[in-house]
Amino acid sequence: MSNPSNPSSDSGHPSGKPSGGFSLKGFIETDNTEQPTGSRAPLVLNMHKFGEVTHQVCRVAENRPPMAWYIAFVICLGMMGFLGFCVMYLIFTGVGVWGLNNPVMWAYDITNFVFWVGIGHAGTLISAILFLFRQKWRTGINRFAEAMTIFAVVCAGLFPGIHVGRVWLAYWLFPIPNSMEMWPQFRSPLLWDVFAVSTYFTVSLVFWYVGMIPDLATLRDRAKGRFQQFAYGLASIGWRGSMRHWHRYEVAYLLLAALATPLVLSVHSVVSFDFAVSQVPGWHTTIFPPYFVAGAIFSGFAMVVSLAVPARQLFGLKDLITMRHLDNMNKIILLTGCMVGYAYSMEFFIAWYSGAMYEKFAFVNRAFGQYWWAYWIMVSCNVITPQLFWFKAVRTSIPLMFILSIFVNVGMWFERFVIIVTSLANDFLPSSWDQFVPTWVDIGTMVGAFGLFGTLFLLFCRYLPMIAIAEVKAIMPEANPHAGHHGDDHGIPSGAIPALREPRSAEDSL
Amino acid sequence: MTTLSPQTQASSASTNSSSLPLYGMMAEFETPSQIMAAAKKVNAAGYRFWDCHVPFPVHGLDKAMGIKRTILPILVFGAGFTGAILGFCLQAFTNAESFSIWALVWVTGYPFLISGKPLMSVPAWIPIIFELTILLSALSAVGLMLLMNGLPRLSHPLLSNNRFRRATDDRFFIVIESRDPKFLRSKTEAFMKTLGAKHIEVVEDR
Numbered sequence: 043m044s045n046p047s048n049p050s051s052d053s054g055h056p057s058g059k060p061s062g063g064f065s066l067k068g069f070i071e072t073d074n075t076e077q078p079t080g081s082r083a084p085l086v087l088n089m090h091k092f093g094e095v096t097h098q099v100c101r102v103a104e105n106r107p108p109m110a111w112y113i114a115f116v117i118c119l120g121m122m123g124f125l126g127f128c129v130m131y132l133i134f135t136g137v138g139v140w141g142l143n144n145p146v147m148w149a150y151d152i153t154n155f156v157f158w159v160g161i162g163h164a165g166t167l168i169s170a171i172l173f174l175f176r177q178k179w180r181t182g183i184n185r186f187a188e189a190m191t192i193f194a195v196v197c198a199g200l201f202p203g204i205h206v207g208r209v210w211l212a213y214w215l216f217p218i219p220n221s222m223e224m225w226p227q228f229r230s231p232l233l234w235d236v237f238a239v240s241t242y243f244t245v246s247l248v249f250w251y252v253g254m255i256p257d258l259a260t261l262r263d264r265a266k267g268r269f270q271q272f273a274y275g276l277a278s279i280g281w282r283g284s285m286r287h288w289h290r291y292e293v294a295y296l297l298l299a300a301l302a303t304p305l306v307l308s309v310h311s312v313v314s315f316d317f318a319v320s321q322v323p324g325w326h327t328t329i330f331p332p333y334f335v336a337g338a339i340f341s342g343f344a345m346v347v348s349l350a351v352p353a354r355q356l357f358g359l360k361d362l363i364t365m366r367h368l369d370n371m372n373k374i375i376l377l378t379g380c381m382v383g384y385a386y387s388m389e390f391f392i393a394w395y396s397g398a399m400y401e402k403f404a405f406v407n408r409a410f411g412q413y414w415w416a417y418w419i420m421v422s423c424n425v426i427t428p429q430l431f432w433f434k435a436v437r438t439s440i441p442l443m444f445i446l447s448i449f450v451n452v453g454m455w456f457e458r459f460v461i462i463v464t465s466l467a468n469d470f471l472p473s474s475w476d477q478f479v480p481t482w483v484d485i486g487t488m489v490g491a492f493g494l495f496g497t498l499f500l501l502f503c504r505y506l507p508m509i510a511i512a513e514v515k516a517i518m519p520e521a522n523p524h525a526g527h528h529g530d531d532h533g534i535p536s537g538a539i540p541a542l543r544e545p546r547s548a549e550d551s552l
Numbered sequence: 553m554t555t556l557s558p559q560t561q562a563s564s565a566s567t568n569s570s571s572l573p574l575y576g577m578m579a580e581f582e583t584p585s586q587i588m589a590a591a592k593k594v595n596a597a598g599y600r601f602w603d604c605h606v607p608f609p610v611h612g613l614d615k616a617m618g619i620k621r622t623i624l625p626i627l628v629f630g631a632g633f634t635g636a637i638l639g640f641c642l643q644a645f646t647n648a649e650s651f652s653i654w655a656l657v658w659v660t661g662y663p664f665l666i667s668g669k670p671l672m673s674v675p676a677w678i679p680i681i682f683e684l685t686i687l688l689s690a691l692s693a694v695g696l697m698l699l700m701n702g703l704p705r706l707s708h709p710l711l712s713n714n715r716f717r718r719a720t721d722d723r724f725f726i727v728i729e730s731r732d733p734k735f736l737r738s739k740t741e742a743f744m745k746t747l748g749a750k751h752i753e754v755v756e757d758r
Binding site (some may be wrong): 087091092093096101217220221223225226227228231233236237241244245248249252256260262263264275276279280281282283284285286287289290291292293294297298301302303305308312315325382420511512513515516520521522523524 | 560583584585587588593603604605608609610611612613614617619621622623624628632642643646647655656657659660661662664666669673676677678679682683684686687689690691692693694696697698700701703704705706708710711716717718719720722723732
């Protein structure tokens, strides 16, 4: 905590503060998960001045990153390079380089697509739905959750693009006037998917960028180098915090949130229609839209936890992404995990209750057929291990939540694999059954996509404001203009207020 | 409070740069409640071309400044409605009609008969109508917001002011522009001194 009685700390730029490096002190967690009766638990720890928040976030983009960043960046860049190689090999050779066969015509490609689209749901959920519900804790995590959304959708968009076989004809997916007078078939869920995912990408990108404009202006105004001033100046499009601008900005942001909320729920519903509208047993299910949306939020939050835990440690952002934020996210993981578990059991119930022979077989085959191991990995990671989050000790333990969130990511990848591959491999006619075995190109593309995601995410951490600075300031108790003595119910010594209002020294007003 | 330094600051700034035209007068505050009280006074004094510059939207400041609610939502509704109509027409034309229209080139619709479904399969078109509604509304919400705010802007007199840099950090500014009919340098300066600002400065129009 900064000393409020010391006038020299009133500069707003506590530049002398050490960054949260790898000292033992950096691993000590403050527990702010308890809500004292009659007041709100603080969402910003150890900071009572707006300048401190600015500095905490901006120094990440202004200073050289820690060594771990360089190591991670090189690894991710290498993986991304391998992705490029696998995709090129695929394009020059043909989709035969994947392990697809006649009944299993979708496997890793669409599994990865659905996995990444699902990951991409947490960002917009946090920024839009939690915004509409006035959940103030979203401000600490929304920026990088949104960034994660964009990068996940970039990864997702890659797979349908390359799985079409003749990649150079991928533009046929869009209704572009052409000399062949040929149009897409708008009754197909695959085309709905094209529109849903591209709309989702565009709106998420716009949402992310609009939220970032005021913070880019902050970086512009702090930038020392000529190039940084120019680049951040261009990106912040002349934002100067005018209240007349803020007024329209807030209305536009509210509208975007209201528009993105049905959008985020629709995208994974439309993705699930790719399966649910078909006749394949195991796909032809009305539970799919809500089940897919719950799964998407589940996996998205798990990914946010997987990224937030190392990022807050590495960049010293523990006062802004606090234990309360993590605890809340773990609760959402628990809730959506239970919803997913309910969907798994309800699928089985309906398969039995429907009396449809093929439906019954499809589900028994999932659990005990040739892919039984994938099914049980899915159930253990998605239904069983998240139950540990009922215990507060687990929800507030950094190592445990990190491990469990990785489990969820693995489990959710397998969920999509189970749905897609088991249903296709053993469909109506036993004579055409086959098994899907991935090739090195399948695995390389999957691993490489993580490299693409990681590279983009690391670049974002390095150069852009990782936390919504303006939004965090607005939820600080000090931001309330109606409090006569701002924040005096939050443990600031009352002496802090006159000290803040005192005129500065003569040298300061120069 | 700062009785002397604003005066000296303002006068020194004016003597140094009398060649440059005046953009306005700027007052700096340290807390949201200070600028809230000051904004009410400026509004009551009848200024029209003035603004508050704050690092985050201060709750209720727009009302204190007398800003009328923006018509943005109505425009966005119009854009969303256009998106829905566009989505319907796009699908009806490309999948159910056979006439030609001019869309940069002459294009012809194609009545797409598949699985014996009716040509006008409106239920199957709902997802795309929905997506285009959202897409046009969202893009127009942002585009119109920026347009109404006069952004993007590559330069602005305020952005050349060094002190103003903290408007995106931790300081709260009120700027009264010189084009305001009530603006009279000496009078406005005297008025701003009554607002309880930490610092008052002249902003040049560069």
